[in-house]
Amino acid sequence: MSIGKLMLVLHAHLPYVRHPEYEHFLEESWLFEAISETYLPLLRAMDNLETDSIPFRLCISISPTVSAMLRDELLQQRYLRHVDTCLELAEKELDRTSSQPEFHNLARMYYELYSSNRLDFEEKYERNVLKGFDYHAKRGRLELITTSATHAFLPLYQSYPEAIVSQIHTAVDQHVEVFGKAPKGFWIPECGYYPGLEHHLRDAGIGYFFTAAHAVIFAHDKPHFGVYKPVSCPNGVAVFGRDAASANSVWSSEEGYPGDPNYRDFYRDIGYDLPLDYIGPYIHENEIRIPTGFKYHAISGKQPDKWPYDPAAARETVAAHAENFVYKQRRLMGKLGQLMGSTPVVTSPYDAELFGHWWFEGPMWLESVIRKIHATEGEIELVTPSQVLKEEPPQQTIQPAFSSWGNKGYSEVWLDHTNDWVYRHTHKAIERMIDLVDRYPDESSLRGRMLNHAAREVLLCMSSDWPFIMRAGTNVSYAVRRVKEHVHNFTRIYDSLSSGDISTEWLTKIEKRNNIFPNLDYRVFRRRSSEIEQSKILKMR
């Protein structure tokens, strides 16, 4: 008999990074690493479960930018080139480490990993990894949902309902195009919620979304069951509040599982360790050292000398951590069930790229958790959001509160002294885009192309990733470049439409470069009655 329902939610997102104007572009590696270390290993874990007839249910949000990149021919070719380079390095590493058994075994592990990645990518998925997710979705194991078109942090755009609608509808349209059906749910980027957002979600056919715990706990009306039952917004859209307690054991690098000394160290990499004359061809041009993905050491605790990574020891630790996670879930659910008098629903969302990229053993851990849950013989039930809503529709209506899962729970990460300058420009671009739709309500041909591309550039400049990276301080110049590039491109079109001075050559160039959302219709930015929208929001609290 079920004592609780566990909803594991993975959110896969990267910003749109595609630079055909360069033969090699470093930041495209973000995608390549995610494919190699997260998406393919996760699919492999799901395949293993299928092979062993272990049933499972997961919810995965795949952002429109990730979908677009995974389907892009240029990036598919470049991923193959990247894997081939990794394989070449793996072969060299097999030679170099031949007299160091502890490292040689690891070189072999990487050789096998990249060989499998190449095979799966090229042959099994015919270069489109989305096919793997679609395969499991069609068999009812995955519920695939979407997020806003370019992952805009929506609370900072709430004064522009046109921009919110554009982000949501463009995402839903793309999801339908990619997976053949509309998403039932929506991942609001960074769990960034503001009261009133649910109106736009409902208008796009969305039935539920996820929030940070305090969106529910700090709501004006008291949630009877905290975050352990879905609740309903006043307009009927369902909300699942994140269970912070169960999530922390997985997220935290210090107190959580990923920080175990037996696990592979994220930072130590031969890209930094080996001499330039050897590693030079596998790092960035101008001999700038970057991680290669070949990491031979375990976390090893706090001492400076790290010990070699031992995959067998890591596997044992994975099994123990999976056991511990299931034990904690069982204990929590048992206690909640007694208090609530009904079955609790525990919502555990994670960044998908946590699994595999940062926490190398993450996909293995997830597979192990699912196997151990299966072994509970129904005591813990893995569920999807739609399944929960069908079996037990929300019994309580509340108005969630402004919140995010960022530091301190609000907008601080995306609005501080490092990145606040962005909004002056992105807001203006949105205002001008709305004006353009007013001025040109029914254009096709060249002017239509310009308007569609203008809308594309506005969406791209709104990505939450750019202010996030500016604050993180890890790749600031690129994030600044991207905001400026998209605002610049938009403004050039805006000015050209006014002056009649249209360069088709330039337009064609940027259409090819920033080719996301090829079917975007600029009228998605048509003016909404902002006073009505605003008053709806202002009446809520």
Added chain:
Amino acid sequence: MNAEQLNQLSIENLRRLADRYDVDYAEDSESYELAEMVLEAVDEARAERERNNNHAISVQEKKYEIGRDNGFAPTEEITDSDGESFSIEQLYAETRLVLLLRDPAWAYAYWEISPADLERLTAQPGFEGLFLRVYELQTGIASSREAVGSFEIPVQIDDASWYINLPNQGTYYRISLIAVVNGVVETLTQSDTVVVPLGARAIEEGADPTSDTVLSQSGLLTMQVDTYEGRVPQRILSLIDE
């Protein structure tokens, strides 16, 4: 990112980086000295940021670990491969004021005064200055005249943005940009109204012991969320399961 990269930079770029990280250096500092000081400042900044990060943000940052500069790109030009510059307007020649809510205690305002307005104001000998007036409103659709309270923040003519500490939660705020000429105030522009949440639980403790206990399991203390006015009831804290 590391000493090796810093040592490859010119002294001009090192100075620019030192300025960016508020490093106090002597004019005759050698490159290696600057590199050391910058590295130390960057490490400190990074450690400070990581201390402030919660788990979700820490993990997310790892996605962008690979980068051409990792914070060091003092000279990288913002151009495309054809050398086209991605220049953008700094201002938009209009008078406007925007208020963004950052959290229940802080909002960010940015504004601009059009060249025509600016010229008109500064041409008057009696122009005394500018200030932001922050209105607290009882409802989201109330006008500034119906404000339940207000306060003022003097700003300079060159200022274009400000972080505003909001004294109350669970209320509404709107701001105006105001010029003073010969002792007479002129509202140049006003922002939209923002809804400020409570940032805490709305219901008093004790009303529903079962849901208080359920709440204690919800990770209230591990949410790493700022709460305001100390509204997490002691009764709930005492129920947190160790």
